[in-house]
Amino acid sequence: MIEKKKAESILNKLMSTGGSFSEIFLQKKVSGSLKLDDGKIENSTNGYDMGAGLRLFFKDSTFYAYVDSLDFDKLMNAAKVLSAAVDGSSIDRSLDLRSLSNDFRASVLINPSDVEPSIKRDMLFDVDKICRDYSSAIIQLTSSLSYSQEDIFIANSEGIYTEEHLVKSILSISVIASKGANVKTGYKSMAKTCGFEMFDNRAYEKPAIEASKIAVKMLDAVNAPSGQLPVVIGPAFGGVIFHEACGHGLEADAIIKDASVYKDKIGKKIANKIVNAVDDSSMPSHFGSYKFDGEAYPSAKNVLIKDGILLNYIFDYKSAKKLKGCQTGNGRRNSYRDIPYPRMSNTYIDVGNHDPAGIIKSVNKGIYAKEFAGGQVDPATGDFVFGISEGYLIENGTITFPIKGATLIGNGPEILHKIEAIGNDLDFAPGFCGKNGQSITNEVGQPTILVSNITVGGTSL
Amino acid sequence: MEKNNIIDISKSAARLIEKRSMREYEIYSASSVSNDIEIFDSEVESLSYADEKGIGIRVFNDKAVGYSYTNMLDERSIEQCIDSAILNSNITHKDEYNHLPQDKDFCYSSHDFDKSILTDDSFFKYGVEDKILIAKDLESRAKKIDKRITAIDTLIYSDSYSNVSIINSDGFEDSYMTTSSFIYLNVISKQDKDTSTGDYFWAARSPKDLLIEEVAQKAARRSLSLLGAKKIKSQVLDVILENFVSSQFLGVIASVLSADSVQKNKSLFKDKIGEKIFTLDLDIIDDGTMSEGFASRPFDAEGVPKGKTDVFHKGVLKTYLYDTYTARKHRTKSTGNAVRASYKSTPSVGISNFYLSPSETDLASLIKSIDKGFFVTDIIGLHSGANPISGDISVGAKGIYIDNGELTYPIKEVTIATDILTFCAKIEKVASDIKFVPGSGYLGSPSILVKEISVSGI
Numbered sequence: 030m031i032e033k034k035k036a037e038s039i040l041n042k043l044m045s046t047g048g049s050f051s052e053i054f055l056q057k058k059v060s061g062s063l064k065l066d067d068g069k070i071e072n073s074t075n076g077y078d079m080g081a082g083l084r085l086f087f088k089d090s091t092f093y094a095y096v097d098s099l100d101f102d103k104l105m106n107a108a109k110v111l112s113a114a115v116d117g118s119s120i121d122r123s124l125d126l127r128s129l130s131n132d133f134r135a136s137v138l139i140n141p142s143d144v145e146p147s148i149k150r151d152m153l154f155d156v157d158k159i160c161r162d163y164s165s166a167i168i169q170l171t172s173s174l175s176y177s178q179e180d181i182f183i184a185n186s187e188g189i190y191t192e193e194h195l196v197k198s199i200l201s202i203s204v205i206a207s208k209g210a211n212v213k214t215g216y217k218s219m220a221k222t223c224g225f226e227m228f229d230n231r232a233y234e235k236p237a238i239e240a241s242k243i244a245v246k247m248l249d250a251v252n253a254p255s256g257q258l259p260v261v262i263g264p265a266f267g268g269v270i271f272h273e274a275c276g277h278g279l280e281a282d283a284i285i286k287d288a289s290v291y292k293d294k295i296g297k298k299i300a301n302k303i304v305n306a307v308d309d310s311s312m313p314s315h316f317g318s319y320k321f322d323g324e325a326y327p328s329a330k331n332v333l334i335k336d337g338i339l340l341n342y343i344f345d346y347k348s349a350k351k352l353k354g355c356q357t358g359n360g361r362r363n364s365y366r367d368i369p370y371p372r373m374s375n376t377y378i379d380v381g382n383h384d385p386a387g388i389i390k391s392v393n394k395g396i397y398a399k400e401f402a403g404g405q406v407d408p409a410t411g412d413f414v415f416g417i418s419e420g421y422l423i424e425n426g427t428i429t430f431p432i433k434g435a436t437l438i439g440n441g442p443e444i445l446h447k448i449e450a451i452g453n454d455l456d457f458a459p460g461f462c463g464k465n466g467q468s469i470t471n472e473v474g475q476p477t478i479l480v481s482n483i484t485v486g487g488t489s490l
Numbered sequence: 491m492e493k494n495n496i497i498d499i500s501k502s503a504a505r506l507i508e509k510r511s512m513r514e515y516e517i518y519s520a521s522s523v524s525n526d527i528e529i530f531d532s533e534v535e536s537l538s539y540a541d542e543k544g545i546g547i548r549v550f551n552d553k554a555v556g557y558s559y560t561n562m563l564d565e566r567s568i569e570q571c572i573d574s575a576i577l578n579s580n581i582t583h584k585d586e587y588n589h590l591p592q593d594k595d596f597c598y599s600s601h602d603f604d605k606s607i608l609t610d611d612s613f614f615k616y617g618v619e620d621k622i623l624i625a626k627d628l629e630s631r632a633k634k635i636d637k638r639i640t641a642i643d644t645l646i647y648s649d650s651y652s653n654v655s656i657i658n659s660d661g662f663e664d665s666y667m668t669t670s671s672f673i674y675l676n677v678i679s680k681q682d683k684d685t686s687t688g689d690y691f692w693a694a695r696s697p698k699d700l701l702i703e704e705v706a707q708k709a710a711r712r713s714l715s716l717l718g719a720k721k722i723k724s725q726v727l728d729v730i731l732e733n734f735v736s737s738q739f740l741g742v743i744a745s746v747l748s749a750d751s752v753q754k755n756k757s758l759f760k761d762k763i764g765e766k767i768f769t770l771d772l773d774i775i776d777d778g779t780m781s782e783g784f785a786s787r788p789f790d791a792e793g794v795p796k797g798k799t800d801v802f803h804k805g806v807l808k809t810y811l812y813d814t815y816t817a818r819k820h821r822t823k824s825t826g827n828a829v830r831a832s833y834k835s836t837p838s839v840g841i842s843n844f845y846l847s848p849s850e851t852d853l854a855s856l857i858k859s860i861d862k863g864f865f866v867t868d869i870i871g872l873h874s875g876a877n878p879i880s881g882d883i884s885v886g887a888k889g890i891y892i893d894n895g896e897l898t899y900p901i902k903e904v905t906i907a908t909d910i911l912t913f914c915a916k917i918e919k920v921a922s923d924i925k926f927v928p929g930s931g932y933l934g935s936p937s938i939l940v941k942e943i944s945v946s947g948i
Contacts (some may be wrong), residue, residue, distance in 0.1 A: 072557065077560040093539070094539040150581045169756060205879060214880055253884070288641060288758065290685070418877075434877055450524040
């Protein structure tokens with residue numbers, strides 16, 4: 030996207046007034062989306078984005094500028110503006126960029142932009158039919174298919190440059206079912222860092238049926254209980270509990286700001302000893318995976334918690350420097366418009382040895398929370414919530430009635446100690462995570478787990 | 491400013507579209523220049539400058555719509571964008587309602603909208619250094635309020651000036667400029683082993699109108715007042731939602747008032763026009779023209795004039811919110827509620843300045859009127875806990891317990907749960923303290939008293 034020599038001269042210009050680190054991030058992105066709603070293709074959109082973000086460190090401050098262009102003169106101009114904002118002593122540097130590579134290769138078999146629009150349309154019609162055929166209670170559905178194909182070039186003043194081509198494909202399905210005045214919803218998505226081969230063999234049939242099943246089952250939902258109960262949290266998207274209860278608090282920018290309950294906890298026991306937790310950005314084709322993070326550091330598997338002991342935080346370049354830690358490949362950014370921050374990638378509670386059916390059987394009176402609508406945390410206090418979108422009552426070890434949507438609320442450090450059983454059925458689910466105004470792709474994951482008690486926000490006393 | 495202004499870019503794109511024999515089209519273009527400043531420990535944590543520009547092209551090809559956008563504004567890239575839009579129109583649904591808005595579709599006639607309310611000239615007098623000083627000033631004020639304030643979680647100043655223009659093949663051509671400054675503070679306070687956070691913000695057309703002291707005081711109070719909070723027993727309580735919180739609930743209600751949701755069976759307000767939804771005689775208004783409104787515009791995202799719409803009057807549902815397409819489908823007129831998040835999105839139905847009218851009663855008398863209750867000052871998880879389609883709501887809450895009309899001890903780690911229609915029916919009082927929250931639209935609500943809400947704790 031840019032000649033090495035030109036990148037070098039921009040980086041040198043940035044550093045000319047005494048900065049300690051400079052970086053160029055170039056991005057070219059083609060995206061597309063197709064939406065089927067109310068039985069019709071309502072929308073078909075394509076987009077073309079291109080731009081560059083320049084970053085400069087001086088003391089503890091980050092200076093950032095971005096332009097909607099890859100034009101050398103415009104970048105040089107932005108570099109002048111940034112370097113002028115810094116008033117250190119001028120230093121002459123000469124830089125020699127070398128390329129960095131590792132063995133993660135995103136293999137793309139079918140480029141989404143090569144797929145005929147009519148094939149994409151027919152796929153959504155097929156999804157629509159699968160759902161509507163599932164039950165006559167289904168009165169509406171919205172499905173959308175989207176993708177992005179991007180080229181990223183990063184070079185920095187430490188002499189590193191990387192190039193990466195990333196392709197992501199996403200299908201989401203929202204179903205509405207009704208019975209009398211009672212209306213319920215079901216949602217499922219599939220999303221990966223790969224091309225449209227993700228949909229081979231009508232792989233979308235499973236999420237379409239799942240979403241339909243949830244909406245229809247929830248029509249019979251009774252009021253959720255209110256108060257503290259044991260909760261069995263289902264695999265895959267259930268991992269949102271770890272993402273909120275712990276993950277965000279391990280992001281090192283929160284540690285620096287003294288805005289995390291996990292500050293000064295490295296080497297200490299923060300969870301029940303059966304808990305092992307990992308952030309792994311290098312798992313091929315997972316939605317939160319990449320070859321390099323948003324600041325050219327290679328992706329990696331980072332064990333966060335081992336046998337209940339906190340081993341490490343989630344770092345980007347700046348926080349690693351400041352806390353004298355090592356970068357973990359988690360400096361992520363939404364686009365060239367954004368400053369990177371420490372962010373999770375694919376974060377999960379690792380596999381345990383309990384039989385999931387046995388976990389449910391062990392509960393006398395509680396909740397089985399199977400699917401979630403998402404969650405939120407205040408890392409400074411550790412207080413977090415997550416919303417159940419498909420849940421059931423457990424009575425005498427048996428799943429009985431579905432319950433209406435309810436929020437679970439708890440405190441991160443307390444909950445981690447209350448994880449009493451971990452299943453052998455580890456699975457993952459894709460999603461988007463928002464922080465500092467940036468939405469990025471990631472995955473959560475876990476096997477079935479049992480939390481001994483957590484507050485369930487229902488209406489039934 | 492720039493010699494290549496966005497209207498000129500749009501016009502040259504229009505010529506390229508006409509070369510491809512597309513007769514009906516619309517070009518939406520937007521540009522903005524913005525500054526973000528984050529302060530930490532009395533220093534600039536980050537400072538960013540941004541300058542962006544892009545266009546979105548919507549073609550109506552034999553009653554089917556195609557869309558494409560780009561921020562690459564050279565001729566070849568614009569041609570690629572046009573070709574994509576045309577290609578997209580080949581697979582979308584054909585519909586008799588799919589064409590550009592015309593005068594007869596307008597609910598509000600074109601009016602002399604005073605565009606000067608969208609900008610403040612003093613905005614441009616502030617340099618980056620001035621803005622850094624404002625942000626640092628806020629930090630030092632907040633830290634001085636109480637020694638239990640131990641850290642600043644987030645302090646962000648951000649501003650922008652933006653231009654938006656729309657031209658279409660029916661000869662519509664107009665644009666407007668906006669300026670905005672925003673400051674946000676989230677403080678952390680500690681006492682014994684307890685930690686608490688509290689945030690507040692201010693939005694204005696110019697940095698000169700940011701009420702720094704008020705932001706510092708409110709954020710500090712919101713944090714300090716919750717120190718030592720505990721869980722309470724699950725019970726049914728009368729609840730007062732502070733303005734900051736009630737406006738978020740109002741946002742959930744707003745999301746199902748769009749005609750699009752109604753027409754697609756996604757709204758629990760379907761077939762309820764003329765019904766009394768609120769027990770109380772309250773008014774809810776969508777006003778796209780109010781002078782202090784951050785969502786005020788001369789025209790909406792497809793060029794339709796904006797106006798003032800009474801959505802609920804004396805508790806009765808009067809109308810849904812419409813864009814051109816949904817209005818034609820309901821054989822009515824567009825209320826000027828087409829919105830777009832940016833040039834990257836096609837128009838859809840959304841709110842403008844959307845608010846619940848305040849009363850003359852102050853918040854203190856609302857609190858006094860309750861025997862036992864919960865004054866909710868913050869909620870968490872509305873996004874995952876409110877389902878506007880089924881109507882179920884369950885969110886995390888913190889606040890202060892009310893006993894005998896007095897605020898007593900702080901409460902945390904509980905949830906409040908209800909459903910939208912019950913919630914509407916159980917609003918018993920509305921206070922005078924309206925506060926607007928910017929987001930998608932500009933939502934405003936005073937504090938409200940809601941009877942008998944389920945609170946879950948221990």
